[in-house]
Amino acid sequence: MINVLFVCLGNICRSPMAEAVLRSKIEQRKLDNRIAVDSAGTGDWHIGKVPHEGTRRILDQYGISYKNMTARLVNSDDFDRFDYIICMDKSNGENVRKLPGGDKAELLFFMDLLPEEELREVPDPYFTGNFEQVYDLISAGCDVLLDRIASEKL
Template structure:
């Protein structure tokens, strides 16, 4: 089983959106028996809450389920369980590195999946209000991530 964890600040906007989108793509490619997806935040403000209403609205409009997604805080055990830890911005990367105490964790900067984009961090729609832009980035980045995982693990879609 391959485990993917998306990390943002509060785990109510960007990372749950990415979790829902990648989960949807994994299911549509009939890889859900091989790839499991989760998300977490570096902060603890929203633990137990469902995704932000803006995230829920954009996911609903794109027919992507967010069922079962609730905010949680990243924990040190996550670094043993997850094969890919995908951080939405540089402060998330720094916070995750502090938590692991290791530079060896398989941490990916989300925007590194989209080298042709000018942005180097996924903007936080909690502050910008632009959930459409974040969805566009997340959708494209999840395509790139799934492609990378399939190549690295020699997985084929059914």
């Protein structure tokens, strides 16, 4: 089983959106018995809360489930549990790197999956309000990630 973890600041906007989108794409490709996905945040403000209203709205618009998703904090054990830890921006990546942990996980930045994009970080819609832009980036990046996993690991 390949395990993927998405990380953002509060785990209510970007990373749960990525978790839900990737999970949906995994199901569409019938890979749910081969790839698992989760999300976490580097800040503890929203632990236990459901995804942000804007994230829920855009996922509902595309018919993507976020059932049973609640915010949690990234932790040291995640380095041993996941094959990929994918951070939405540099600040999150720096915070993840500060955690003690194993070396199983490959740490990536989400926008490295989309090198043709000018943006080098996934904008935080908690502050920008642009959930559609974030959804478009995440959907495209998740396709690239799935192709990469399929060619390298499956």
